[in-house]
Amino acid sequence: MKRTELNLAVQLGLVRTAGGKDPGRWRVARSEVERLQAAHGFPEALRGRVKLVGTSAGADLMGITRDRFTKLARLGFLVPAKFYINRYRAMVWLYLADDVRQFAEANAALLSGKAPVTLRTRLGAGEDRRARNWRERHCSHLLRLAQGPWEGAAVTASMLDAAQVMDLVPDPYERAYLNRLRPEAPGLPGGPDSPTAQAAARVLLADDPDEIRWLCTTLVLGLAEARKRHPAPRPGDPPPLPP
Structure with missing residues (x-):
């Protein structure tokens, strides 16, 4: 796995860690490595659980427009797992593909039609819960x-x-x-x-x-x-x- 994938797996609690010698540092014990390697589908299954998507790919996964995806994220329905600053110094949010799929499966009513008045009011007031x-x-x-x-x-x-x-x-x-x-x-x-x-x-x-x-x-x-x-x-x- 790439280092970035491993870091995200640790953040999500998918890989157990032990404290290192320095504050804020962590290490993965050999027994944990062996547990992961013995799991069915390793490493692709674990990679799938930490796969990230941006706004375009996330919208495609849900079958909605980019604008609707962004509004759902601003309202807090989709929680960013990572961010980066692009060359235009704009914030780019990334989401777990699993989270996006699960939300779409459980909230079909929010994927089409007019959003409820309460949600439109919050967006109109400038709400943005992504950060x-x-x-x-x-x-x-x-x-x-x-x-x-x-x-x-x-x-x-x-x-x-x-x-x-x-x-x-x-x-x-x-x-x-x-x-x-x-x-x-x-x-x-x-x-x-x-x-x-x-x-x-x-x-x-x-x-x-x-x-x-x-x-x-x-x-x-x-x-x-x-x-x-x-x-x-x-x-x-x-x-x-x-x-």
Whole structure:
């Protein structure tokens, strides 16, 4: 399998991982590799489960127009699994082909005819849940990989802006520790100051008020649990014991 396919399989929980030596790193145990290789249809069956489609291919799978597909995604019915920035610096969303097929099979009424008034009203108000839904999926994946409460708190903090984190975490040593444990951003071409990275920043940080409130509450609760485990290290402290 390609590295990108394996990464997505891990995100979806299709491949079990163990923590690596470095925060945010993971490895696949030999026993898990053997389990996967013994599965019927490997590797093509697993590849099929992580197959991604864009708007055009997704619309074709569902037998609808690109415009209708985009509207369904904006309303949150289809959850992006990945994104990239194209050469025009536009966001391109990718979806699991399995998700698209399953939605089409279960929601035939939304594939033709006029959409319900409530949905048209939400679209008219500018609703677009694609970025938020991607973040929720990505956050769940990172929390599954977290090796302890400090790592989990770092995941939550990574989706808030610096000012919000400073308000919630006034201790500079705790903020530094969270930053050290911060998960790596999805791989994108160019450096952190590149136009691509700047465009992606819109997706990586929460911007919905309800989402921000949930993340803030989760961070406060996560920090309370982390502090019970061990305090954030200070200069000269021995390294904390592994979880």
